[in-house]
Each structure stands twice: as structure tokens, then as C-alpha cells.
Amino acid sequence: MATKNILISLVGTTPQVVTETIWQLKEERNIKISKVFIITTMLGKNIIFKGDTNRNIPSLKDKLIEMQKYGYDIGLGEDDIFVIKTLAGKEVEDLSTKEENELAANFILDTTRKIMSQYEDSSIYMSIAGGRKSMSALAAITMTLLGRQKDHILHVLVSPEEIEKKGYFYPPEDPEKKMKISLFEVPFICLGEKYNNLIRDTDTFIDVVNSIKNCFVLDESASEDDYVTLTESNSRAIKDILIKLENIAREGIARSILFVGESGTGKELFAKYFFSLYKKYNKDRHNIPYNTIVISNYENNEDILNSELFGHKKGAFTDALKDREGLIELSNNGILFIDEIGKANELIQNKLLRVVEYKKFRPVGSNTEQDADVFFIFAMREDPETKLIEDLRNRINITFVVPPLRDRKEDLKMLIKHFAKKIYKSLLEKGKIPPEQKLEVSFDAIYNSLYEYDWPGNVRELKKTIENMFSFRDENEMKLTKLPQDFIEKLKHQVESKKRVKLDEKSDLLEKLEALFGYKIDLDKGIRLKEIRDDFQKLLCTWIYNNYKDDGNLNLYDIAKSVGVSPNTFRKYIKKGKK
Numbered sequence: 001m002a003t004k005n006i007l008i009s010l011v012g013t014t015p016q017v018v019t020e021t022i023w024q025l026k027e028e029r030n031i032k033i034s035k036v037f038i039i040t041t042m043l044g045k046n047i048i049f050k051g052d053t054n055r056n057i058p059s060l061k062d063k064l065i066e067m068q069k070y071g072y073d074i075g076l077g078e079d080d081i082f083v084i085k086t087l088a089g090k091e092v093e094d095l096s097t098k099e100e101n102e103l104a105a106n107f108i109l110d111t112t113r114k115i116m117s118q119y120e121d122s123s124i125y126m127s128i129a130g131g132r133k134s135m136s137a138l139a140a141i142t143m144t145l146l147g148r149q150k151d152h153i154l155h156v157l158v159s160p161e162e163i164e165k166k167g168y169f170y171p172p173e174d175p176e177k178k179m180k181i182s183l184f185e186v187p188f189i190c191l192g193e194k195y196n197n198l199i200r201d202t203d204t205f206i207d208v209v210n211s212i213k214n215c216f217v218l219d220e221s222a223s224e225d226d227y228v229t230l231t232e233s234n235s236r237a238i239k240d241i242l243i244k245l246e247n248i249a250r251e252g253i254a255r256s257i258l259f260v261g262e263s264g265t266g267k268e269l270f271a272k273y274f275f276s277l278y279k280k281y282n283k284d285r286h287n288i289p290y291n292t293i294v295i296s297n298y299e300n301n302e303d304i305l306n307s308e309l310f311g312h313k314k315g316a317f318t319d320a321l322k323d324r325e326g327l328i329e330l331s332n333n334g335i336l337f338i339d340e341i342g343k344a345n346e347l348i349q350n351k352l353l354r355v356v357e358y359k360k361f362r363p364v365g366s367n368t369e370q371d372a373d374v375f376f377i378f379a380m381r382e383d384p385e386t387k388l389i390e391d392l393r394n395r396i397n398i399t400f401v402v403p404p405l406r407d408r409k410e411d412l413k414m415l416i417k418h419f420a421k422k423i424y425k426s427l428l429e430k431g432k433i434p435p436e437q438k439l440e441v442s443f444d445a446i447y448n449s450l451y452e453y454d455w456p457g458n459v460r461e462l463k464k465t466i467e468n469m470f471s472f473r474d475e476n477e478m479k480l481t482k483l484p485q486d487f488i489e490k491l492k493h494q495v496e497s498k499k500r501v502k503l504d505e506k507s508d509l510l511e512k513l514e515a516l517f518g519y520k521i522d523l524d525k526g527i528r529l530k531e532i533r534d535d536f537q538k539l540l541c542t543w544i545y546n547n548y549k550d551d552g553n554l555n556l557y558d559i560a561k562s563v564g565v566s567p568n569t570f571r572k573y574i575k576k577g578k579k
Helices: 016-031 042-048 060-070 098-118 132-144 161-168 192-198 205-219 237-253 267-280 302-310 345-357 390-396 407-427 441-452 458-471 485-517 529-548 555-565 565-578
Strands: 005-011 036-042 082-083 125-126 152-157 182-185 256-260 289-292 334-339 372-381 398-401
Touching: 005 016, 005 042, 005 098, 005 132, 005 192, 016 060, 016 125, 016 152, 016 182, 036 098, 042 060, 042 082, 098 125, 098 132, 098 205, 125 132, 132 152, 132 205, 182 555, 192 267, 192 555, 205 302, 237 267, 237 398, 256 267, 267 289, 267 334, 267 372, 302 345, 345 372, 345 390, 407 441, 407 458, 441 458, 441 485, 458 485, 529 555, 529 565
Parallel strands: 005 036, 005 125, 036 082, 125 152, 256 372, 256 398, 289 334, 334 372
Antiparallel strands: 152 182
């Protein structure tokens, strides 16, 4: 469309916010608004069309017409005004209850989304003021959820008392009567550009928040350029997993896999890598869906989790305002990655089990089953708080145990180089460092300490440590030679803990030996290993004889050999044991 700048204005009882925004954008920033949409209540709508004589406010429509003589040619039709409505279609008079604010949240999101869809090539300016604080807050959050880099949130800064006294809609020509009006551009995170594909037409405000929150957590850990941390691994365990994943993707027989591993080992990276293999061996299929969900994001929100996975029918529960597809339906003929599956309750796991085995599911509030051919990738940590029901575990085709970093330290140098290069490249692209500063990683200075550490946070912790090392580098150089102080403290604590464990283990062993042999072992006098060995052999020979002497197949020579003594010594020990 030819329209370039669209204004969406949230109007409570001060429609001046519309004309003030239009005037200020043009006069101060040379930005001309081409089209205006208003989201308001029934109370605001009446003021827009009729004005408010008690507060000396004329109608907004009249003032927009008046502004034409100053070069602001903007019309406003009834179709451009969206009044917040109840589910029954009744216009909401004002926002004064929790229920009315929930309606407003969904309405503002839905209306903004439709306008953005209609004017995809345009920049959206969302104008808010302080009159109805909940509307302003909801509008700002809506723009955060849906907004793109080219969109803006503007807060009108002006004294309502002055406006109401003088009846001004925009600064008049008379300089002496001008009041100070300014626009504050609200900085916000534009999530819409990245996560737009997650948002469904039927999503409510809460649905959108949960969907983006879910993927926002996942996006922190894995990206395609990290695949080299798997493909260039020297770990036998990692190589075996990659070979098997390739076979599964190529053969197309298995329909579910499970990754088990500690936090930070890269389970999600394996899932994304498998998706790349899946697409490689299914080139005849276009737009293969890949969806993700982290179960732990929905703790104490089992109803929302149920709806997110299986979808729901309108009226299935209080907030079910429309029918909504779940992730299983959206992942049909594709992949659904479910992280922290062990955090799901038995009801959810049993419902997933049915989809895995029979490819059928039932949306919340529906009496009819639907088909869904989904490849499931599950991931979980093996800890006391994690539980996967046996029936679901048995129906998952293949389980992979992802090794912790402490068990694949042969990959340490490769991982350090990869993350260092990745961070260096990011700093270059953002202009944070000059191109002449070349990256240099000094393994002589840091490697021994990094290798000695056991990395309880695994690859994710290593990545954060490398990021912190960039902060400790010399400002005019790109040499990574200094370890972060918090890492040094953690390593020191870990080394001391290992020493304590070894002492505790030694003490425990001595207690057991003393109880076994019936005498005190004095470490200060040294341990006579030959005496301990002889005493142990005596006890073992006596025990074997007493328990198997009535066995007709007892072979004295074989038993003596297995214990490590001669047959004569065995007889000698038995005689002593009988005394």
C-alpha cells in the first residue's frame, strides 16, 4: 500500500492525544501521518463524536477538519474507530474492573494485529497518554509483542488541566497561548519481527505472551552456527549420537526420540540439528513446521500448558474466547520439540503418549479426536525432580544420553575457539571494535585452568565464561589471557571440595577395613599392604569354605586360584578359620 505512516491512538477521555501526536510529529520530526485508527471505550467514542461541553472539549472530528487548513488532511470515519466490546458484542463503557481490562488486553492486541496485517509495509505509531493507565500499559506491551524495528510507541507529555481549561487540541497559532506539548518515544523490544510466525489469529493476549516467552527461553541457547560444536567434536559419544540421528532422519521409521542430559549440555542444539537433517531427507515437503515448548515455563499453569499443546474449543474454560490450535496440530507433518518433559504431570504425559502411539489427540473442550502425524523430540534432565512415566518412556523409539562437558574435555579447545570467534564476529558487526584488532586466544595462559574445572553448567557455562573473558581483555587488544575472577573463585572452591571428598573417602575406607579385620590401622605408622592383603585373603577363604563346603562340586584348586593363593595356603587359612 502507498500509506507509509499509520497512527493507532489509544483514547480514554482526552481525544486531544490524537491531534497532539499528529501535530508534534509533523512540526518537530517532519513525519506526516497518513491514516488514523482509534481504540477506545464507549465513553471515549461519545467524546470523539460529540465532544464534552462540561470540559470545553469539542469533537475530535471537527478538530481534524479544522486542522486541514494547516496542511493536515486526515479523515476519520466510523470504521476507523474500534470500541472495546464484550464477548456478546456490547460496547464497554469504561475500564473499571478486572474483566473489562482482560477484554481490553485481547481487543487491543487483536485490533493492532489486524491493522498491522492490513498495512504491512507501513510504519506504525502507537500513541498513548496517561488518562487510562491500563490502556497505555496494554498498548505498550502489545507493541512489544507485535512491533517491528520500523514501529514506534509515543507517549504524549502535556498537562491535562491546561488542555481542559483552554479546550486546546493542538498548539494554536498565537505564540503567547502555546502550551508545552512534547512526545516521548518509548524504547521497546520489538519481538514481532522475530516471533510473528508463532502468533495465531485466534491467540489471546496471554496466548501470545506465553508463546513468545516459551521460545525466548529456548533462543538463548542454540543457533545453527553452533552446529560445528557437534560436527567437529572429537568425543566418541557425540559422534555416535550424530551417526544415529542421521540414520533416523534418512530412514524415516522412528517417530520419537529423547535426549537425556544435564542442563547446558546442548539438548536443544541436538534437536535443531536433527531438524536440519529431517529437512535434508524430506526435500519433497515444503515449509516443514518446527515448534518448541519448555514445560517448566508452565509450572502451576497446567490448564494453559494443556491448551498450548492440544489446543482448545471456545468456552472450554474462562479465558477460552475462541477456538485455538495447539502446538501438536501446528506441528502436523513436522517436528515438535518438548523440553523438560519430565516436569509435565501424568495427565499431560498420558495424553502425549496417545499422540506418539496412535497419532491422535483431542483439544480441550472437544469430544472429537483429531489426527496429527508429529515427530516428537523430547528432552529432560535425569534428576530427582524429573519423572517420565514408564509407558511414555517405553514408546519413545530411541533415547540418547548427552555427555556432560567434563566427560568430553577433548572438545574444550574447539569449543573455546568457536565461542571466541563467534563473540569476536558479533562485536565487529556491531562496530564495538575496530577491524584492525585481530582475535588472539592464549591457550598457554588459560587452558590448564579451564581444563581442570569440571563445568557443572556444561557448554552453556563455558560460553558465558568466554563472554566474560572479553570484558577482561586489554581495551586496545583482542587477546584473551585473563580469566574472570568469579571463575577463578569457582575453580578454587571446586579443587578444595575434591580434596575434602578424597579425605572423607579415605577415612570411610579405613573405618570399614578396621571393622573387617578387628584392629586399628594407624596411618602415622604407615599401611602395611601385605598384611592387609593377607588378612583379607584369610577372611575370604574362610567365608567361601563355610558357605560352600557341602557343595559336591567344590574345586579347591580353582577357588584358591581365584582368591590368589595356593591350595596349601587355602587349607592353612581354613584351619585357622575353624579355630
